[in-house]
Amino acid sequence: MTEPEVSTATLNRLSIYLRCLRELCDEEVKTVSSRELARRYDLSATQFRKDLAHFGEFGIRGVGYDTCGLVQRISQLLGLERQRRLIVIGMGNLGIALTRYFSGDERKFRVVGALDNAADKIGLAFGRWSVEPLSHMKSIIAERGAEIGVLAVPAAAAQATYDLLVEAGIQAVLNFAPTRLRHDRRVPTKNVDIGVLLEELTFHLSVGRGRS
Amino acid sequence: MTEPEVSTATLNRLSIYLRCLRELCDEEVKTVSSRELARRYDLSATQFRKDLAHFGEFGIRGVGYDTCGLVQRISQLLGLERQRRLIVIGMGNLGIALTRYFSGDERKFRVVGALDNAADKIGLAFGRWSVEPLSHMKSIIAERGAEIGVLAVPAAAAQATYDLLVEAGIQAVLNFAPTRLRHDRRVPTKNVDIGVLLEELTFHLSVGRGRS
DNA sequence: CCATGTGAACAAATTCACAGCA
């Protein structure tokens, strides 16, 4: 069974649905209709059904969806059945924050390495692991099974560090550096660009009140 | 002159173009064609022209675009002609990181307030301002001219804090809390949901190599 | 009878292809 082509928008909505359904499941709501879910969380009922339709049939006609069951199903679809391992590269403000955040007993993602080349950072511990130089990258990825690289280096160093990550065998990258990466086709890469988002808000500020 | 309706995608690309053009301008490249820009930064030449077309004509036929001039023009379009003021709410790992980051002499955005209700946080200084309780929010916004609120509180507190921000007169919100906010139509709001992005990457991991 | 799942209609965004100007 080869998985279908699914848009980023659909995948991101599945994450949202997962969160909503988890809440309902925790509240011991047994079943929910797409309409009720949409009303409660300000979503589109049709879109919810269409998004799921990419992957199969999950509901019961005339009834709705089993909340806890669907949490399991969507978790599987997204590949969240087991914990994923991250390494964070760049121990600036943001890198430290992310390392600390994902060093707790966070369910789905866990930091297994913190890297930086600055001599005054190496050896410090922001989470469970102390900071190591980038020369250890390849062995960390291989030995600790890191799958996702979190890039939190300055813009100027981002491309070179990205290339190192790919070369070292990382399987995906979440980039926080405010720069446009030339990325390897085989390594899925997402960008979080806080500057771009703030500038979008600024546009709306200067034009008048608007919606998200 | 009432501004046109522009999609989020277009606005975000304008921020990217701005960054690319700034680089070219700094390198003293005088003019650039849409094709050359696209080639160098892996963008779409047609899309670049179409995006600009929402706002007017900026190029010279047969020649291309004046790099430094276009930096100015796009900055104006996005409302970046003056510095914008932020307040950060929630001094957890991420809130501290963001406060520090935007407390430097960052050109376009500057933190003018750091808020948290935790007694052990109040009074600490992570940037130029020490942490104040949320009860000061309204006066900080009014007296220091804060326009954008950066929400970095736990998910459980996000909606209540968002409502407080709106009530206190904030003009836009950048939300880092992993939750779906019911937002006021008049206050543009953007979400940065790191969990959603990591889950998208995880999907691609489990399915096979893919692109961003 | 109710809510799902889905083809068909619609809307939005992207890409093509070329007219028109420097």
Next chain:
DNA sequence: TGCTGTGAATTTGTTCACATGG
């Protein structure tokens, strides 16, 4: 001639409306 600016064509994504099945 070269590159912009833009209608027209195409692709992609969303919404509608209803047949289908529990």
